[in-house]
Amino acid sequence: MTKQVRILPSGREFVSEGNSTLLEAGLSAGLALGYGCSNGNCGECLAKLVAGEVEQTKHHDYRISDSQRNDKLILMCCSTALSDVGLEAAEARDVSEIPRQQITARVKNIQIVDDDVALLHLKTPRTNRLRFLAGQHVKLGGNGIPVSKQSISSCPCDDMNVHFQVPRLAGDGFSDHVFNVMKKGDSVDLDGPLGDFVLDEGSNRPLVFIAWHTGFGPVKSLVEHAMSLEHTETMHLVWITGDKDDRYLDNLCRSWQDALDDFSYTAVESGSADAKVDLEQLMTRQLKIRPENVTAFDFYVAGNGPLLDVCRKTLTKLGLPAEQLTLDQIEHA
Ligand code: FES
The missing domain is CATH 3.10.20.30 (Beta-grasp domain)
Incomplete structure (x- = not known):
């Protein structure tokens, strides 16, 4: 009952x-x-x-x-x-109210998808779960593993499970370790949470999420958190990748769109190794957001420097207040 x-x-x-x-x-x-x-x-x-x-x-x-x-x-x-x-x-009402924690977790699973991204699933001890707000990141490593900042891609509602989407980066010690050495059962230290890429839960505005490649990780965390809060306004998700084969969780995004009345998913292929996008055109043609209406939305963007710059410049030019634009400051490959 x-x-x-x-x-x-x-x-x-x-x-x-x-x-x-x-x-x-x-x-x-x-x-x-x-x-x-x-x-x-x-x-x-x-x-x-x-x-x-x-x-x-x-x-x-x-x-x-x-x-x-x-x-x-x-x-x-x-x-x-x-x-x-x-x-x-x-x-906790904001990130300052979540204590920084050091936790040793175990590797539950590693799944290499599309050859360039590893879906890393860690499990924390039952008596020492990680408290964090959706969209935050942690430092991962320790025990001989090079330390790296990685965004959490799961929702805080997911019990002891903490997920990451790790890009393959040539010459990056952590990435090399995850793709070539790490195995199920290994210990990994988490230090965090860090960062303020989090939902403004006091806002009732519709949400627009824009992600470049593995910037989809923290965006996924925000989307799942908004769903768990039963956010009632429209949500638009835009996932930009070089080509369609890079969308390693495309089916998940489509399942959200199928299951939720007010959820739209737009996949964009930039055709290059960069997040090239004409944001104004994308909003008008695909999201059906007229430029004069951007102030009715909250925007969350996770990607690399060029994407963050384009979004900041375009949305600021269109009059979006700074507090309605949240950028993830971690560089996502
Ligand atoms: S007694 Fe520690 S969380 Fe309840």
């Missing part, structure tokens, strides 16, 4: 089903709830029960004091909803 959970003061709501803990259900719904160990040890997920009933369904070593108990404080990672509930709980 499903229960409705309302978090205060934000007023965000999510559904809790079966034996899911309140923390698991909230994270799956895309909320950036405050937590640490997710295992009943640290007390960082303490929340105040202001309505409804919960029961403790997991053992915890953290000792809830008598005064905390009198104040109706509960551990979200060890409690399950018995009815619709209201909770006063900490939520």
Whole structure:
């Protein structure tokens, strides 16, 4: 049976089903709830029960004091909803509220696609999950692996799973290691999260995502996060690659377009090793956005220097306020 959970003061709501803990259900719904160990040890997920009933369904070593108990404080990672509930709980509102973490993860899988991109799947320990906001990046490496900044391509709602889309780069130690040496079960250190390429969750404007090649990684994270938040406005996704064979997750993008009413996907081939694009023409002809209407949208762009420059210049010229344009500052190959 499903229960409705309302978090205060934000007023965000999510559904809790079966034996899911309140923390698991909230994270799956895309909320950036405050937590640490997710295992009943640290007390960082303490929340105040202001309505409804919960029961403790997991053992915890953290000792809830008598005064905390009198104040109706509960551990979200060890409690399950018995009815619709209201909770006063900490939520991260921006990147400054997410602590920097050092976590050792394991390689769950590496899939080489189109010869130039490796889809790297890491799994963090159950008691030490990575807290991050969709679109952020981390430093990966350690244990003899050259360190490199890589954008996370999965959603924070994806439990212990953290995904990356690593481009093959000649002479880059991390890339060489991933393509030639790394194997399932290896340890990899994560240091982060870093960066502010994140959704403006306070905005109700329609969203335009523009990605060049592996810039699709952080964009995928943002799209999946927007979906988990049940973003109700239109979303346009533009993925620019050199040619059509470079779109290594084309089917995923098409499945989003098929499944969602207000989602459009436009694949663009630049025909070169650069993200050449006439943005004004693309918006008018394919996205059906008239230049005078750009201010009605929020734009998120992840790619290389030339693409970021084109988007910044074109959109600024058309009058888009700076706060409605978010650029990923990592250079994506
Ligand atoms: S997250 Fe550590 S006790 Fe709940």
